[in-house]
Amino acid sequence: MSAKESTAVSSSIKYVNVKLDVLFSILDFFERRSSSDQRVMGTLLGTHDAGGVIEVTGCFMVPHKESDVEVAVDKMAAHKMFELHKKANPSDTIVGWFATGNVINEHSLLIHEFYTTACVKAPVHVLVDTISKSNRRIDAKAFASSPMGIPLPKYTQGHMFNPVPLNIIQHASDSTAISTFKQNLGQKDTSVSATNDVEQVKIACESISNQLDQIIQYVEEVLCGKRTGDSNVGRMLTDLMMNLPQIDPEQFKETINASLKDHLMVLYLSKLIENQITIQDKLLTMALET
Numbered sequence: 001m002s003a004k005e006s007t008a009v010s011s012s013i014k015y016v017n018v019k020l021d022v023l024f025s026i027l028d029f030f031e032r033r034s035s036s037d038q039r040v041m042g043t044l045l046g047t048h049d050a051g052g053v054i055e056v057t058g059c060f061m062v063p064h065k066e067s068d069v070e071v072a073v074d075k076m077a078a079h080k081m082f083e084l085h086k087k088a089n090p091s092d093t094i095v096g097w098f099a100t101g102n103v104i105n106e107h108s109l110l111i112h113e114f115y116t117t118a119c120v121k122a123p124v125h126v127l128v129d130t131i132s133k134s135n136r137r138i139d140a141k142a143f144a145s146s147p148m149g150i151p152l153p154k155y156t157q158g159h160m161f162n163p164v165p166l167n168i169i170q171h172a173s174d175s176t177a178i179s180t181f182k183q184n185l186g187q188k189d190t191s192v193s194a195t196n197d198v199e200q201v202k203i204a205c206e207s208i209s210n211q212l213d214q215i216i217q218y219v220e221e222v223l224c225g226k227r228t229g230d231s232n233v234g235r236m237l238t239d240l241m242m243n244l245p246q247i248d249p250e251q252f253k254e255t256i257n258a259s260l261k262d263h264l265m266v267l268y269l270s271k272l273i274e275n276q277i278t279i280q281d282k283l284l285t286m287a288l289e290t
Contacts, residue, residue, distance in 0.1 A: 014052035015165035016142040020174045029061040030100045041099040045092045048121045071107040096124035142166040
């Protein structure tokens with residue numbers, strides 16, 4: 001790939017979308033690392049569309065050895081892991097690589113050159129700072145490499161990592177998991193029991209009810225002149241009201257009740273099947289023992 005082509009491909013990356021569970025996987029790799037490793041690195045998997053948007057949907061760690069003077073990446077392990085991932089996710093490709101920490105050094109350039117040959121398009125580098133000293137939060141940044149210098153054979157051409165906008169994609173299921181993790185945050189006993197579907201629905205309804213109370217209180221205070229209204233909040237509330245379905249309250253109530261009954265029936269049948277399998281397993285064990 002020529003310098004001109006590499007620059008064009010690097011600049012074509014508009015932004016990077018990273019799923020939240022990908023960051024959790026990177027943090028898990030970092031926590032399980034060997035005591036001799038200062039950081040971990042690995043492959044980012046996903047899609048790279050024609051519009052310059054990279055969707056990162058998965059990742060895996062790649063073993064490597066790093067010292068002050070050299071770095072060695074286990075290319076064979078990276079290739080085998082990617083082949084296994086392709087069997088379950090044939091549409092995914094290698095879109096870049098990740099590393100923990102907050103520094104890009106000369107070793108990053110060598111690793112990036114390896115992924116340049118492994119990616120169909122220009123790879124993206126995601127740097128995950130596991131604990132930021134400034135705000136005690138987990139920071140993630142994306143970078144794309146572009147060549148710099150005079151593109152002539154007798155001159156040494158360098159590379160520069162340019163920042164790329166990064167968005168962390170969080171789904172509703174991720175919010176439920178995070179809420180569960182935060183239950184015993186800061187306590188000695190960090191074990192959390194998993195809640196069933198009915199409990200999750202109850203917690204979600206209570207959360208929505210509390211948020212509605214806060215919105216009603218805000219609107220009433222603005223109307224009474226106790227608080228200065230925010231035009232952005234007003235527009236958001238207007239859009240929210242416009243997106244509500246125009247349905248009769250009684251009909252809406254019947255729809256919710258019917259859906260809840262179906263949900264409870266499915267839950268009951270699943271528990272019944274689970275108990276039946278447990279009983280069958282115990283009967284089979286008793287028959288084998290006799």
